[in-house]
Amino acid sequence: MATTTNDSLTFKNGYSEVNGLKMYFEIYGQGKPLVLIHGGGSTIQSNFEKVIPLFAKNRKVIAVELQAHGRTNDRNADLTFEQDADDVATLLKNLKIDKADFFGFSNGGTTTLQIAIRHPELVDKIILGSALAKRNGVPEWFWGFMSQAKLENMPEQLKEGYKKVAADTNGLQVMHDRDAKRMVNFKDIPDEQIKSIKAPTLIIIGDKDVITPEHAIELHRQIKNSDLAIIPGGHGQYIGEITTITPDTKESEFVVPMIEKFLNKSKE
Template identity: 80%
Template sequence: MKTTDSLTFKSGYSEVNGLKMYYEIYGYGKPLVLIHGGGSTIQTSFGRVIPLLAKSRQVIAVELQAHGRTSDRNADLSFEQDADDVAALLKNLNIDKADFFGFSNGGTTTLQIAIRHPEITGKIILGSALSKRNGVPSAFWNFMKQASLDQMPGQLKLAYIEVAPDTNGLQIMHDRDAKRMVNFTDIPDEKIKSIKAPALIIIGDKDVITPEHAIEMHRMIGGSQLAIIPGVHGEYIGEITTLKQEFKEADLVVGMIEKFLD
């Protein structure tokens, strides 16, 4: 058991499809799996919401291939592989079914979990998830083609260096994430429409993801709910690059998430 800011948690590594996959477990109750964004760690995406969510749930937070404390494999990243890795981790932890909350790239991974592993999927929260290339402004793709490590937010670089066993992996993580986005292809409509899990779609009104894209996904996933929250990409969960001096827990969407998961 470890303690951070008086919050007790268990952490460990699991052998998953050739990876040493890092995870943390907080709290007790029904399992809720948190899946971070690109270039991120558990703490940079979810550090502000974990203490609140763990009051009523068993929170299982993971770090995906090449991110944070998880090892790399000699293969490009894909959202499908990330989904399969998370499913394998849950099997190793003897968890038959869970709810999932994915942010940004983690939201796209959560879509793939619901598509590829419906039997383990309870409810899903898609935070700023991308399913089509037209879901972001075209300038995003031009930026990704020229992405370099020096453009990566300093908070994310520092967070990686603080936890990674080998800090040389920072460049690898950056390059794998950038390549995955450059090569991103649309998730077919029929696969999105096949999702039967209850879904809550959340974006910021100044998000990277366009409101039109979130609405399109909302219409494709039967019975889903949609929330457009004031703020930028990840501000609604206090993602580390969005934090301001006047940050207040009351501005986070935890209450909405808990109501949806109830």
């Protein structure tokens, strides 16, 4: 593990052997572990760069890059949310972390659901940012769009984010194709699995998100110990996700204080 300083923020970073991957991770700050899990087509920085310094004031932040994303290599296998969940669990075991809180955004939120379902012993609390659990959780056009997905239609900021960090920029096509295929083949997470989640859960979406308010409310009803927040704005705007940033984006618009309040609340 190396120690790096970047914009006055010091962090450790490295790679871990995880189920046939060399999985990249970064660790910031001290305190109770909070694991950040990025969305499709993204890197640690393209999703979380704006909020990591805020979380790291009070927490040990562990940010990961999943198969074929950012600095983590690809394995010769399709992406699944279940495998991503198992990869994160293995990484934490390698880092000797027995229990953590998890914040997953977008596809990372779906991975976080799978971590809570498959590895409940690792989980203290979870935050689901714009997470999808059912095909009807997004508008119908989304599925047509995914089945026609082309690399040239991927947001430029995400392509740039990938090229900035990946060892081999040819992996961009692989990442895109694996993410698109996973979404086209997406299957509903069964109700009984969602209802089995015991971890205190905070569900967050934007009111102009690709995830529908109805879906967030359904998740809220199914996860017994959950809170729900619908925040003005688009997909990931509430954390300053790279495609949502404008010149007048302010730190005060991010939901970090709300998340910290949720994490610090004693379990009921």
